[in-house]
Amino acid sequence: MRSTAAPDVLPSPFALTMPTEGVIMTDTADRIHATGHIEVRSYEPAPYDEPSDGPTLVEIRVSETFSGDIQAEGSVRFLQSVRSDGSASFVGLERVTGSIGDRSGSFTLQDQGTLDGSTVSGIWFVIPRSGTGQLVGLRGEGGFTAQLGQNAEITLDYWFEE
Secondary structure, rough: OOEEEEEOOHHHHHOOOOOOOOOOOHHHHHHHEEEEEEEEEEEEEEEEOOOOOOOEEEEEEEEEEEEEEEEEEEEEEEEEEEEEEEOOOEEEEEEEEEEEEEEEEEEEEEEEEEEEEEEEEEEEOOOOOOOOOOOOEEEEEEEEEOOOOOOEEEEEEEEEEE
């Protein structure tokens, strides 16, 4: 059985463990490595807690287009904690609707990441049992990195549950 920890893209305080309860895991040889890009179509930040001392909390609504091995549209809600130096940590949920390889449907990604200087980076995983259509049973983990204002480079190592 393979490890269920997500790739070490972020420093160890941001380690992410994927839920595995009730899930049949596959050998790593069964995984497919997808790569591509994300283009942000809309980005709508809305601060909801701005204390005089401490980080500002922000909800960010994002619409994205995936290209490459994943051809899809994404709708995301991020919650972000922005520190006084402009760096930030965030978490998010994203519904992705489109195709991976020759299969189509939708699935949900759970994200976490950081903004440090002008670099955004993070990790994500496919939420178990979130796939629809031909993507039922989809599992996966990967990550993303981008410079602010530019397309993100993405990876997703995915497989299908038996």
